[in-house]
Amino acid sequence: SQKIEQNSEALNIQEGKTATLTCNYTNYSPAYLQWYRQDPGRGPVFLLLIRENEKEKRKERLKVTFDTTLKQSLFHITASQPADSATYLCALDMLNQGGKLIFGQGTELSVKP
């Protein structure tokens, strides 16, 4: 079965630095990979989606890469701010699976001023 892992449960960085979160998957290649942000006590919120034929996707200070050879996605937040502190989830979208996503366990990012 498909397995997805996010390398760190927690990541602490200093304000202004770049945060890099890692998502690794096994077995089948997903059609898309999605990243979500979750704040305490709230549901996840969609951030970015990258397709299997895309190497990189950007949105403001966010950047996602997708390496289907390594079966890995990297999620970067540049010029990080304390307001970026949250849990970030990656999710595999296998396509033609009724829209089902397979989620990683999340990485809790803490940005210190």
Place this chain on the structure above:
Amino acid sequence: NAGVTQTPKFQVLKTGQSMTLQCAQDMNHNSMYWYRQDPGMGLRLIYYSASEGTTDKGEVPNGYNVSRLNKREFSLRLESAAPSQTSVYFCASISQDGVGTDTQYFGPGTRLTVL
């Protein structure tokens, strides 16, 4: 638009009690999902409904039942609650209209404790 709404926000049950978690979306989405989230486990799919009138099991369906009442509403029922069902439950929906990729919209969650 309210998006995805869930009721109740919090619930405490005793072992063996039953309850229904309600979910509704006002985005005219076709597909709806129920997840549970436990520390260190991520989101795990319990049941989903690809369209009105259909439901399918996800990764962890045991102990749960669902009803897709209409296009807007998708409820999750615990017939005989167990302490192992203590968790945070999230409902989500997507369009699945085949036009493009769909991202999931999540509700605020229901925090359930089973004593």
